[in-house]
Amino acid sequence: MNKVYPDAKSALEGTLRDGMTIMSGGFGLCGIAESLANAICDSGVKNLTVISNNAAVDGIGLGRMLESKQIKKMISSYVGENKTFAQMFLAGELELEFNPQGTLAERIRAGGAGIPAFYTKTGVGTLAAEGKELKEFDGETYVMERGLFADLSIIHAWKGDTAGNLIYRKTARNFNPMMATASRMTVAEVEHLVPAGELDPDQIHTPGIFVKRIVAVDPKLKHIEQRTVRKRA
Numbered sequence: 218m219n220k221v222y223p224d225a226k227s228a229l230e231g232t233l234r235d236g237m238t239i240m241s242g243g244f245g246l247c248g249i250a251e252s253l254a255n256a257i258c259d260s261g262v263k264n265l266t267v268i269s270n271n272a273a274v275d276g277i278g279l280g281r282m283l284e285s286k287q288i289k290k291m292i293s294s295y296v297g298e299n300k301t302f303a304q305m306f307l308a309g310e311l312e313l314e315f316n317p318q319g320t321l322a323e324r325i326r327a328g329g330a331g332i333p334a335f336y337t338k339t340g341v342g343t344l345a346a347e348g349k350e351l352k353e354f355d356g357e358t359y360v361m362e363r364g365l366f367a368d369l370s371i372i373h374a375w376k377g378d379t380a381g382n383l384i385y386r387k388t389a390r391n392f393n394p395m396m397a398t399a400s401r402m403t404v405a406e407v408e409h410l411v412p413a414g415e416l417d418p419d420q421i422h423t424p425g426i427f428v429k430r431i432v433a434v435d436p437k438l439k440h441i442e443q444r445t446v447r448k449r450a
Contacts, residue, residue, distance in 0.1 A: 220381050220431050221410070225256035228404050228432040232369055233262045236289075240325065240370040240396040241269040241279055245298075246442045248389025250371035252406050252434045254278040257287075257371070264289045268365055270321065270392050271295040272302045277440055286310070292365065294318040298442055317345060320362055322395060327364030329398030334363050370400035373434075374423070377407035378414070381428030382421045390422065397423045404429065408436035 222228035239257070243249035251273075257265075258281045265288050272279040272291060275298075282288050283301045290312035296302050305311035316324065317339045327335055336359035340346045350361040372393050374383035383405055385393055397403050405423075410433040413425075 219379075220425075220429065221379050222430055222432045225252040225406065225432055225434070226259070228406075228430045229253065229256050229260070232402050232404065233257060233260050234368075235262055236264045236266075237262070237368040238266040238268065240365075240367040240400055241267055242370070242372045242389075242391075242393035242396045243273075243278075244270055244388050244391035246273055246277065246440045247387070248373045248385065248391065248393050249273055249278045250373040250404075250406050251278045251438060252432070253371040253373075253404060255281065258282045258285060261287075263287045266290040266292065268292040268321075268325070268367060268396075270318065272299045274298045274440075274442060275301050283311070290314065292316065292321070294321045315345065316362075320345070322392065324362055324365045325392065325399050326395040327362075328366035329395055330364075332364050334361050336361050365399060367396075367400040368402065370396045370403040372397050372403060372405040372423075372428075374405055374407045376409040376411065376416065377405055377428075377431055378411050378416050378425070379431070380413040381405065381423075381425030381431055382413075382416050383407065383423040383425075383428065384416060384420055385422050394422050397427045402429050403427050405431045406434045407431060408434065 292314040294316045341358050346360040375386040376384045405428050
C-alpha cells in the first residue's frame with residue numbers, strides 16, 4: 218500500500234466534506250500541519266468542527282480558515298495570539314467548546330484508546346463543568362468528560378518513513394501523537410521522508426498503522442509566534 222503523496226492537496230483528496238470534524242495537531246506555531254491546513258482552506262469546505270489546542274495566528278494555518286469563515290466550531294484550550302479567533306467568538310460568529318489544556322489532551326487520548334468518557338477533578342466548580350455529569354468518588358467531586366474522535370487528523374512530524382512511522386521533535390510532540398490515533402483518517406506531513414526501515418524503532422512515536430497518508434513538506438517553513446525586540450543602545 219503506497220501511503221506517499223506528492224503534495225498536500227493530493228494527500229487530502231477524497232477525505233474532505235462540509236460539516237466534518239478535523240483534529241489539527243501542534244502547540245502554538247510549533248508542529249502545526251500548515252501545508253495540510255492550507256490545502257483544506259483552499260478546498261473551500263465549510264461548517265467545520267476543528268479540535269486543536271489553539272488556532273495558530275492570524276493568516277497562518279487554522280487562522281486562514283477562521284478568516285474565511287470555514288470553521289463553525291472550535292474545541293480548544295487556548296485562544297492565544299489569534300485576534301480573529303477572539304473577535305469571532307465575542308461576536309457570536311464562532312462556537313467554542315473551551316477545555317482545560319490537560320483535559321483536552323486526555324479527551325483526545327481517550328478517543329484514540331476507545332474510551333468513551335472519563336472522570337476528572339479539573340474544572341469542577343467552574344464554567345468548564347457546566348451541563349456535565351458530576352459524580353463523587355471517595356468524598357471528592359469529579360466531572361465527566363467525553364472522549365474525542367474525528368473524521369480526519371492532520372499531523373506534522375519531523376521525520377517519517379514511507380510506511381507512515383513518525384518521529385516528532387520537542388514541542389511538536391504536544392497533541393500530534395494522540396491526535397494521530399483519534400480519527401478515521403490520519404494524514405501526516407513530514408519535514409524529512411525516508412524509506413521504510415531507516416528509522417530506529419525505539420525512536421518512533423507514532424506507529425505507521427495509524428497513518429494512512431503521508432507527504433513531505435519544506436522543512437524551512439517556520440514561524441515565530443511572538444517576537445520581542447528592543448533598540449540597541
